[in-house]
Amino acid sequence: MKKIPRMILGCTLAAALALTACSRSDSGSSGSMSTNMGGSSSQTGQAGQNAAYRTGLGILTEASDQERAGKIDTIAAAVLLDAEGRVADVMLDEVEISVTGDSTGKVTMPTDNRTKRQKGDDYPLAAVSSLKKGWAEQADAFGNYLTGKTPDEVKKLATDDDGKPKDADLLSTCTIAVDGYRDAVVRACENAKAVGSARGDRAVLGVSVRNDTKELTADDDHDVTAQVDITVAALTLDADGRVTGAVADVAEPALTVGADGTVSAPEMVKTKVELGDSYGMRGASSLDKEWYEHSEGWCDYLKGKTRTEIAGIPDDGSDADLAALCTISVTELQKAALAAFAEE
Structure with a gap:
């Protein structure tokens, strides 16, 4: 049977978070707090510039099936856009999940669910x-290549029939297929919001x-619904x-x-953020x-x-300050946040 790819686009983002009044200066100097109601003109300018920095998260999932085998390939991109809307920083990752079935209905799923970045040398590309x-070296080289570009310039990045870059300079540091990573970065740029990020x-x-x-045998x-949750x-x-x-989502x-x-x-999968109000949690939420x-x-x-402070957050709902903002399970959200620190 011919392999039939289906594109599942998870355009993930969290809505904009309020900036605090103690945003640090772009120049790195602390400055002094104004005693008047409106604050100094330099502080006003600083707040405006910091507010212009935006953070975006893009998720792109491609699922395919071929008789008794299937694959889920999810690409994620984190992007920081500067005050001019250009790419200031990028980080990419990808996870591949393979599923097989046999004539008895038995389902086999992988036991190693690490991403390509998390696998490091265990992902045998260098050889x-x-x-x-x-x-990771090649994905980071691609991210560095995109730095300074506008989202439109990223979108127009040319690739060949195999998805590999055509640009000679980029090819000198990255020869992997980048079309999916490009598209995830573009989506992250489209989703980018001012959530407190700043210059530097x-x-x-x-x-x-x-x-x-839960069940691994169909009858x-x-x-059997072979599902993975990707936070x-x-x-x-x-x-x-x-x-x-910060922005977070789940596919x-x-x-x-x-x-x-x-x-x-499946034909299409939306992330929880993309589902919005149709996810249907509000009625069951104590916070509405x-x-x-x-x-x-x-x-x-x-x-x-x-x-360290994030690692110490209890995930049982006992933190009153957190419970006032969020009552869902944060176990996987916490793991994802800690994983981000591990990859910096």
Whole structure:
């Protein structure tokens, strides 16, 4: 059977978070607090410039099926845009999930759900690369190449039929297919919001993958839904390693496996943020909030915190300040945020 790719676009972002009055100066100087109501003109200009820096998260998932085999390939991009709307920083990652079925309906899923970046040398690209570079090296080289470009310039980046870049300068540092990464960066730019990021910050990306498939054998009465939950966090960090802005989302792609082992990929999957009010959580929420609003609360709570402080956040709802903003389970969101620090 011919392999049929289906594009699942998860355009992820959290809504804009309020900037604090204590935003640090772009120049790095602390300055002094004005005693008048309106503040100094320099502080006003500083706040405006910091507000112009935007953070975006883009998720692009491609699912495919071929008889008794299926694949989910999810690309995530964290982007920081400067005051002029140009790319100031990029981080990329990708996770590949393969699912197979046999004639008895037995379903096999991978036990290693690490992303390509998390696998490091365990992802064997360097050995076969003409550049002798691993995946992270080449993905970071691609991100560096995009720095300083506008979203439109990124969108127009030319690739060949295999998705590889045509630009000779880029090819000298990156020979992997980049068309999917390009598209994820473009989506992140489209989603970018002012969430507190500022000049001098760096963008980091964290991914946590959880296998939510409970039953692994299909029969005539029911199919197996082979689902993974992919939680992604895009953070911006200042020079002290504190979070200045954050956006987070969850994609829940799934493949269906029938009693004869046939694998079917879905036509489209929306992330929880993309589903918006249609996700249907508000009625069951004690805060009368939808999932994306709980995510905003979580991201807002992270601002100003270090990795150690985030690691110490209880995930049982006992933190009263967090519970006032977010009552959903933050276990995977916390893992994704900590993963972002691990990859900086």
